[in-house]
Amino acid sequence: MYTLLSGLYKYLFQKDEYFVLILGLDNAGKTTYLEQTKTKFNRSYQGMNLSKITSTVGLNIGKIDLGKVRLNFWDLGGQEELQSLWDKYYAESHAVIYIVDSSDTERLEESKTAFDKMITNSSLCGVPLMLLANKQDLDGCVKVSDMKAIFSPSQELIGHRxxxxSGVSALKGDGVNEGIHWLVESIKKNSIQRPPTLKDIT
Incomplete structure (x- = not known):
């Protein structure tokens, strides 16, 4: 009887809670992407003015609920001196969103270097990964097909995760919904390897 009631309580009053890292170089659009995500998936959320977002120094957080799943986002600063802090969050994370500024062609190699260093960390072994070419709304940006070619040498490091x-425009919100829904399904599929924590619904 206790097992039955415990299962009913979990179904009615608890969510599976997961933690998602949002990484990338400074000015890639990570915070804008997080703000768009919170706005699209939280009806009551009053987002900040996207045109006034500045580079993150430290950490921005956010959360969204999709059915019985709660995603907690950690948006970390991308300046070179802050990248050394990224690995402090790897062990607790269930997925990574890596955002590239596709309009800044001069920093693509720098972004790929940071990406390769990140995915070789053993604490992220097997976690789902979303690689987003942001600012696809700008003229002269690197298209998704070219972005895939630039990052294709990293495939061996990415492994079987x-x-x-995909391409997105964090400023306009294009591509945000599709990516988040993919992320949820991938995290759930990987939950045997990285189980969720349980959170009482509030």
């Missing part, structure tokens, strides 16, 4: 590569 779930990977989703």
């Amino acid at each position: 779930d990977l989703h590569v």
